[in-house]
Amino acid sequence: MLGILSAGIAPGLALLSYFYLKDQYDSEPVYTVFKTFLFGALLVFPIAFIQHVLETENMIESSFIxxxxxxxxxxxxFKWFILFYTIYQHVDFDEPYDGIVYGAAVSLGFATLENIFYLITYGLEHAIGRALLPVSSHALFGVIMGYYIGKGKFSATSKYKWIILSLLFPIILHGTYDFILITQKNWQFVMFPFMTFLWWLGLRKVKKGRELSAQHFRNQLDF
Incomplete structure (x- = not known):
């Protein structure tokens, strides 16, 4: 059991540490980041319940749905809701890159608990595959969500546009990821280029988020 817990938790904490340490200015309080991580983990239960109801009531009629x-x-x-309504106005959210840290935290909290339950059910031999695909994809969905949340909070104009994109883009990317798994028989051949693109996009948002934070602090110095 200890091995499963370690294998289930390690990828999420490693990825969260990576994005956390990329914050080059004012690092977020560990307590606030961890609290956001826990909020994400707790989302597993209501989401699993709703998905179970949808399945048992035969409301899922196609692979696309x-x-x-x-x-x-x-x-x-649900992840966006936590990020927007508990973190967006938080005093510690004081630069654009912070959105990436908190977006990754809430997504990886969800992915980590989901990963633990999966490994308990199906076995430790799935740990590497889970780390490379579901856990890392959730992290990148969170990074992209957080980037646009941060951009929206600190933009002088078009705030609502960026907030809407912070929800829309992760849904499109996540849906595409799941659609590949559900519909493609040899899904590995499609998933590899998709994950390559997703990592490229996520790391590009990390770079741009750091640039936005740098500009934010330069503007503060000008005042």
Whole structure:
């Protein structure tokens, strides 16, 4: 059991540490980041209940609905809700890159607990595959969500546009990820280029988030 817990937790904490340490200015309080991580983990229970109801009531009639509604929209909306309504106005959210840290935290909290339950059910031999695909993809969905949340909070104009994109883009990417898994027989051949693109996009948002934070602090110095 200790091995499963370690294998289930390690990828999420490693990825969260990576994005956390990329914050080059004012690092976020560990307590606030960890609290956001826990909020994300707790989302597993209501989301799993809703998905169970949708499945037992035969409300999922196609692969597209399964991928983009039951999974992507449901999971990303709840993560976005936590990020927007508990972190967006928080005093510690004081630079654009912070959105990436908190977005990764809430997503990886969800992915970590989900990963632990999966490994308990199906075995430790799935740990590497889970770390490379579901855990890392959730992290990158969170990074992209957090980037646009941060951009929206600190933009002088078009705030609502960036906030909407912070929910819309992760849903599209998450739905595409699940749709590949559900519909492609040899999904590995499609998933590899998709994950390569997702990592490229996520790391690009990390770079741009750091640039936005640098500009934010330069503007503060000008005043």
């Amino acid at each position: 399964n991928a983009f509604l039951s999974s992507a929209t449901l999971e990303e909306f």
